[in-house]
Structure formats: C-alpha cells, structure tokens
Amino acid sequence: MSFSKIKTLFDELAPLAPEARAERLALADIGAETKVALQRLMDLDDSMADDLERIWSERQESVPAQIGPFTVDALMGEGGMGRVFRAHRDVSGVRQALAIKLIRRDRLDAATRARFQLESQILAVLKHPNIASMVDVGETADGQPYLALEYIEGRHITDFAAEERLDLRARIKLFRDVASAVAYAHRNLIVHRDLKPSNVLVDPNGIAKVIDFGIAKPLMSQFGGSEVGETQTAQRFFSPNSAAPEQLQGTLVTPSCDVYGLGAVLYELLTHEPVFDLRGLNGIAIEKLILNEEPKSPSSRIALSGQAGLNSDADLDAIVLFCLRKNPEDRYSSVEKLIEDIDAWLDGRPVVARNGNSWYRIRRFVARHRRGLLVAGVILAILISAFGMTRQAFLKSDAQAIRADHFAQLLIKSLQAADPGAGNAKDLRIRDFFGQMAKTIEEDATLAAGDRVDLQMAIAQVLQRTGNVETARDTMARMVPPPVSEGAKRAKFYQLYGAIVRNLGQYTEADKLLQTAAETATGDLLLSIKFENARVVMDQGLDDRARAFMTELEGMKLSPKLTTEWLFMKADMLAGRNETIAESIPIYLEAIAQLKERGNETVATRLLAHETLVNLHVYLNDLPGAERQLGEINQLVADYYEPDSLAAARAKGSAANLAYLKRDLKQAVSLQRASIAGLEKVLPSTAAVIVRSYDSLGVYEAELGNREAAHAAFSKAVAVGDKIWSPSHVNRFYLRTDFAYLLAESGRFGEARTMVEEVVALAASSNSDIHPEEIALGQFLVQAGNLDSPSRASHKKGVEEAYNRLAARASLDSVRRVLIRIRPALIERGVDADALQLDPSD
Known part of the structure; x- marks a missing residue:
C-alpha cells in the first residue's frame, strides 16, 4: 500500500470511537505489520490529544504552598505526566533549593505508580557529577507521589553553548561530560531513552547535568526489588527529534538508542538545529522521515543555515553520523566507544568513525533505492572485487581504510553524477552508472595507478557479466596493462580481456590475449586461464582440442572453484552436440549443487545455469524439466532480487521460452516483451541478451502470424548482432x-x-x-x-x-x-x- 493510501486510512480512522476503529482497521486491506504500526500511531495521537486536555485542566489548578516537607516557590513546567515545581527547605539554617516532580491525580493508575517508583529507584542508584541527584521521595497528604531532585539553576545545553559563545572545542568537552554520565548509567544497566538538549542542563559553573529519567529502562527483569515491565506510557513518551528508529518501531530498546540520542544532542550542539525538521508533519510523516532519510552532515547543515559562529569538521561529522545510523548494529557498540572517538578528536588523533564510513553510505544509498536503483546488485561487489579481499580484512590498517574510503567516495560521486533523478536514483541505469564511473576513475588524478587498474578491471568484469560486453571491451582497451613485475595482476588483466573478446566472437584476438596472460601466471590462476583458452577453441567448434584439455585435467586435484568450472565446461561440451544434450543436464545440476554449497555469492551464476537448463529442456521438448528449472529461477529471483532487476527481466525471458514450448504463443510474446522492457531499463541496446531476446520475440511473433512485428524484431536483432559478433x-x-x-x-x-x-x-x-x-x-x-x-x-x-x-x-x-x-x-x-x-x- 502506498504512503498516500495509508495516510488516507489514518485520517479515516482517527476520529472513530475505539470499537468502530478496531472494526474498520480489521477490514483494511493492509499487512499485519502495517496495522500494528497504524494502531501505535493512533494510540500516540490519542494520548497527545488527552494530554492537551489534561494539561489545560491542570493549568486551572492553583500552585500548592507545600509538597511534603518542602515549600513551593513557583511552577517551573508541566507535561503529560505531571508538573514540576521549584521549592526549598531549610536545613540547619541553610536553604536548599529543589525541583519537585508531582504526578497528576488523573494519572495515578497502577502503571504510573510503578513507573514513578522505578524512576526513584533508578535515581537512588545513579550517583554521578553529571546526573541530577535525587534528594527525597514521598507522597502528599492526599496521596500524590512526588520526587524531590537536586535543583539545577541552569540552561539547556544548546542555549548555554549559544549564549556563552562556546568555541568548538569547548562544546565537545561539554558533550563528553554528558556522554560520560550516560556511559555511567549504562554500566549500572540503565538506558535513559529520552536524551535531548532540554534534558541536559548546564549550571552557572559550566557543569552539565543529565535530568529526567522518567522513561528510563533498566536492562534487567528486576530492579531495586521491583518487577520491571514495559508500560504503554513508557513506550509512547519520547521526543521524535531525538528518538532512535527502533523506538519509533516499538522494537527492543538497547543502550544503542542512547548512542543515537547522544548523536542527536551533539548534532544540535554543533548546528543549533534538530537532526530533522519535523515542523508541520503528522505522525506518519515523522516516522517515514526518521526511518528512511539520512540526515545531512553537521557541516552541510551549518553551511545551509548560514549561522555565524558555528562550525564542525569531517571527523565530527563522521562521529555524529555514526551515532545516527538507522540500524543499532551499525552505530558505536557502546557509549564508551563514542567517548574514545571524542577523546581521539580532542587529542588530534584519527577517529574510528571515519574508517569505512563511505561503505555505510553506499549500503544505505543502495538500500534506500533498491527498487529504482537497478545497479544495486553490483555496486558493493566492485570494491570487494577491486580489493581482492573482504571489507573486514581491508580495513585492518589506517592506510587501507583511507584507500577504501577513497574508493567508496568515487562510487558515491559516480552514483550522484549518473543519477538523472537528482538524488532519488529512480531512473538510474547500469549503463549510466558505469559510464560515469569509468569517467570518474579516469579523471581522478589522485588515484594511484594500481588502484586505477583494480577498479577498472572490476568494472569491466561487472559490465561483462551484465551483458555490456562491448563497453567492457572498450574499458579494457583504454587501460594501461600492469607491468610484468606484477605477474598475477598482469595475468588476470589479460585473462579478463581475453574472456571479453571471446564473448564477442573475436577468437584470434582472444587466443593472443590468453597466451599473454599465461606468461606470468602460475598455479590455479594458470589453470583458470587454460580453461578460458579451452572455451575459445570450443566456441570455434574445435571440440577435439577442448576434449584433450578436459582429459588432461580429469586426474588432477583441482580447487573447488576449478572443479565446478570443469563440470560446467564438460556440460557445455555435451550440450553443444545434439546427440549428447540429455547427458549434459545431470552434470549442470551437479555443478549447480557445488555452487549452492559456496553460498549466496554464487546466486548469479546459478541463475544463468538454470536459464541454460530451461533452454535445453525446451530444445528436448521436455516440459516438466523446463518447468522445474523455471521454478528454481523464480525462487532465486524472489529470494535475492527486486521485481525490476536484471535477474527478474531474464526470468521473464525463460518463462516466455517455456510458453513457446507449450505453444502458447500469445503468452510467449507478452512475456518476451515484458522481459525486453526490463532488460532495456538496465542494459544498453548492444547487450547480447537484448539482441537474443529480440530474436526470440521475432520467432514468436512470426509463428503467431504477426509478420510486421516479427520483421521489426528481427531487423533490430540482426542490425546489432552484426556489430558485436563475427x-x-x-x-x-x-x-x-x-x-x-x-x-x-x-x-x-x-x-x-x-x-x-x-x-x-x-x-x-x-x-x-x-x-x-x-x-x-x-x-x-x-x-x-x-x-x-x-x-x-x-x-x-x-x-x-x-x-x-x-x-x-x-x-x-x-x-x-x-x-x-x-x-x-x-x-x-x-x-x-x-x-x-x-x-x-x-
């Protein structure tokens, strides 16, 4: 269901009585999770409406002269749960100023009393110079609970910083004290859950004090002799400007939500603006914004606002944005780790938040636009392929981390430059992205020669795999080959180049390139080059030479990857001879089983293998076999790809082939046209798979009797095919x-x-x-x-x-x-x- 429809439903439900609302919501054609979210928002909406009524009624109440042993001086503030008064008492001739929190009479249910008791027990435990301490707890004569706290004659932390014109270093030191208090609370198994500038006061001596543990949550089932349960009130009351995404979703709250809250406080301390501008937004819009949108960096926010006297830097930006990541596991693992980065910044040392930050930005960019961004399945693979190692291994040293960040920034720059939707990536195509990526790499003067080759080879490989073979060849042709001294890299360069031109049917050139590759290769790399050379001779119909190579390898101990390659080559050879097509099928299935054991990284290869099997079963007029393989394709696409992905488009082509076997020509035409439409969103017109798809469409149209449509399809296929194949x-x-x-x-x-x-x-x-x-x-x-x-x-x-x-x-x-x-x-x-x-x- 679209956001606009959900909003319409919310507006329809909001004015209804609870029973009528429940009946209407039960009939709504939306998922169970969406229903739960809507109910949560309506509960929040109701509570806010009730609060306004109650607050208005309480404002009519007079200020009490006495609360317990304390003399009330003035009303300081009021909210949904009660009112806070400034008070005092005289102890041995010394006047002690206090803040008294008094719970409203209409809130005196069992849950509120339990929360109030829990707050007093929490404050009794927390003794820290940067946490407002508890002085007393009790009840008034008519049974209203109160809590007497240390009175802070202070200002909100952001107001204090602005009015005192604190420089950047002073602001960060002040923030460190706040983080230290929160870390102390966590060590005592307490999560605050409502960290925001108004809950951090700074006294006249410049000491920050964290206040209001009213919705704090102990991280244990019992605390101070009380059972710790979660009330709806406690779940509901938080400040959207600083609430972590998991709080909005009502999922498990951990100390990580305070990491997010501290990030929000630091953001405002640096920019004097909240993380997101929520003015004028309703509950649904607020939740959508916080859950899906990435905040601007403090530096960019300051630049946009034009406020004088504010500043940040790249390290602080990274620290703040690290805290504000959407998933708890992506943030600092603890407040102590955040403090370590703050200390590093204060000491002029590198901060951890900078390491790999661009990786996170790319992942979020891809995830946010996974339906529109059709390159999502390959972007992150570029870096891993270029590095030749995992992200974790690559980030072990500072130098490697800097290199990773540089590479990642190149990707982000290319994504943004290639995006015709000005940031929403809705119409971004693989051809647009990689064209821009290649240009970015070639123009980046700061990129080391070795790194340039790594990235260009990775891009060429992805282009080849996605059917952009001509573009892949052009990319390789513009590159400077690695020197002989870099033997393995040079061998991989020429091996890839040879494989690409083989796919274009340029066999003589492919053979020369692969011979060059073999000159500096050893071990498994040399064997894999020989496999590629065998494919060259096999494509030319020189099966005897290919079979001789296969026989030579049959008795050798091959790596798992090369064993699978050997099976695929054997299957391809059998499939290439009409009398042995049936023999190839179990070998393909054995190779697919080996790929499956290697995990999700082989999904793309498995899809292509199943696609081949559909074609073979269709050729053999084996309808059940073709249907089984199409089922495998559809399951993989459903599990790993989006509906508008390249894989989904190819799956429609396989389905069209099956419809052709069933002689359902109208269905075959419909599916093939849908497949082509999907392919053309992703690939250039010269992609081999598009050319073959137009040829298949021509066959289906011709047999259906649509000669004009068939002529148009064949004309397009032949015109492009003549350019890319010999x-x-x-x-x-x-x-x-x-x-x-x-x-x-x-x-x-x-x-x-x-x-x-x-x-x-x-x-x-x-x-x-x-x-x-x-x-x-x-x-x-x-x-x-x-x-x-x-x-x-x-x-x-x-x-x-x-x-x-x-x-x-x-x-x-x-x-x-x-x-x-x-x-x-x-x-x-x-x-x-x-x-x-x-x-x-x-």
Missing part, C-alpha cells in the same frame, strides 16, 4: 537464419538468400555446434533464392527436390515448422503443391 559466430548464424525464415515465408526468397548466404557457408565449412538440419535448412534457403531470379522456372524442380529431401529427414520440430511456414510462398512462386511432400496437416 560472421562465424553461432549467434550471428541464428539471428540471420531466423530472419531469413520470415523473409521466405513472405515470399522474399532473394532477400532471404542474401541474409544467410555468408553465415551458412561458414557454418557448413567448419566443425560447428549448429545442428546439421539447421545448416541444411539454411542451404535450402540459399537455393530457394533462385526463385526470385529471372531464370526461376529452371530452378523450381531443384527447389522442390531439396525441400522434399529436407522434409524427409527432418527430426527437429523447429525445422519442420519452418518448412510448413514457407510452403505457401513456394507454391505461390510456382512450385507444384502436390509435389511437396510435407503437408501442414502432417
């Missing part, structure tokens, strides 16, 4: 023959011959993986092209005989369907209908 590449063959079948069906036999003549000749003269019947069908189209020549009459008999020979031995359904489709066009050209042996009714 004439001998198997993809080039299929793109052109599929288009030629449509042209022949339309009676354009001469155009069909022109379309396929070169690719068919190359396929026939090489040891190709293409099925012999498909090559024969292409050769027939070349011969049928003579029907458009001036001497077509002399060619009719030859075309008729070639047609019948092909029809007699056709075992592939796809070949038979094409022969049936082009039969009417042959008859129209004068070929004898009775002489053509294959009849549409067969």
